[in-house]
Amino acid sequence: MxxxxxxxxxNHDIRVxxxxxxxxxxxxxxxxxxxxxxxxFVYIINLGxxxxxxxxxxxxxxxxxxxxxxxxxxxxxxxxTILPDNQxxxxxxxxxxxxxxxxxxxxxxxxxxxxxxxxxxxxxSWEPIxxxxxxxxxxxxxxxxxxxxxxxxxxxxxxKTEYQGKLRQFAVITLxxxxxxxxxxxxxxxxxxxxKKKVSVMLEEVHDFVDYDLAMAKFxxxxx
Numbered sequence: 001m002x003x004x005x006x007x008x009x010x011n012h013d014i015r016v017x018x019x020x021x022x023x024x025x026x027x028x029x030x031x032x033x034x035x036x037x038x039x040x041f042v043y044i045i046n047l048g049x050x051x052x053x054x055x056x057x058x059x060x061x062x063x064x065x066x067x068x069x070x071x072x073x074x075x076x077x078x079x080x081t082i083l084p085d086n087q088x089x090x091x092x093x094x095x096x097x098x099x100x101x102x103x104x105x106x107x108x109x110x111x112x113x114x115x116x117x118x119x120x121x122x123x124x125s126w127e128p129i130x131x132x133x134x135x136x137x138x139x140x141x142x143x144x145x146x147x148x149x150x151x152x153x154x155x156x157x158x159x160k161t162e163y164q165g166k167l168r169q170f171a172v173i174t175l176x177x178x179x180x181x182x183x184x185x186x187x188x189x190x191x192x193x194x195x196k197k198k199v200s201v202m203l204e205e206v207h208d209f210v211d212y213d214l215a216m217a218k219f220x221x222x223x224x
Contacts, residue, residue, distance in 0.1 A: 059110070060108055063216060064206060065106050069102055072095045072098060078091055079091055080131075089103070102132045104131075105129065106126070108124045109122065111179055146205070148220070150203070151176060153176065171183050171189070171193055173201065176205075
């Protein structure tokens with residue numbers, strides 16, 4: 001009887017130890033799965049952070065201005081609608097419905113560098129920013145916002161490609177705003193540019209109407 005009791009006690013102890021081992025293994029498995037989930041979520045967060053970092057490269061810049069003749073529509077409090085598009089502007093000069101005005105409109109561009117040879121450009125719609133009682137007054141402001149000038153810029157390089165059996169030449173330049181532009185050139189200019197580091201160009205410099213120091217330079221031709 002004593003041997004049977006001792007044997008039963010040992011069997012009980014073995015079962016208890018086995019159960020403890022199973023619980024320990026289960027706990028380790030749970031901890032392992034939990035750790036894997038944490039690593040997975042950290043990885044996803046890092047991917048999102050990298051995506052946000054990449055978006056920093058996108059820049060919104062002033063792109064163009066134009067003057068349009070329009071008529072005043074409805075007067076709404078201190079604002080007025082501009083016909084025919086029913087766009088809203090402050091009624092700073094106390095216009096009446098039916099008055100003829102001139103509006104200064106602007107367009108912006110979202111620029112995302114693709115590679116060293118160009119950018120992806122998305123243009124906004126035209127939006128009015130100011131009204132004038134005369135075209136001359138609008139043109140005076142426009143001349144301050146869009147400037148034509150000559151400048152020396154960095155020449156990234158020139159290269160040739162073949163298309164439908166014909167050779168084409170291109171020059172890649174870096175404008176003062178920091179973005180690169182690819183322009184077609186003839187063989188004469190290709191030979192002239194191929195050993196140069198800088199070239200002279202004609203630019204149209206477009207300034208932001210709120211922050212004048214923010215400007216976009218657009219290529220308008222070669223100056224040499």
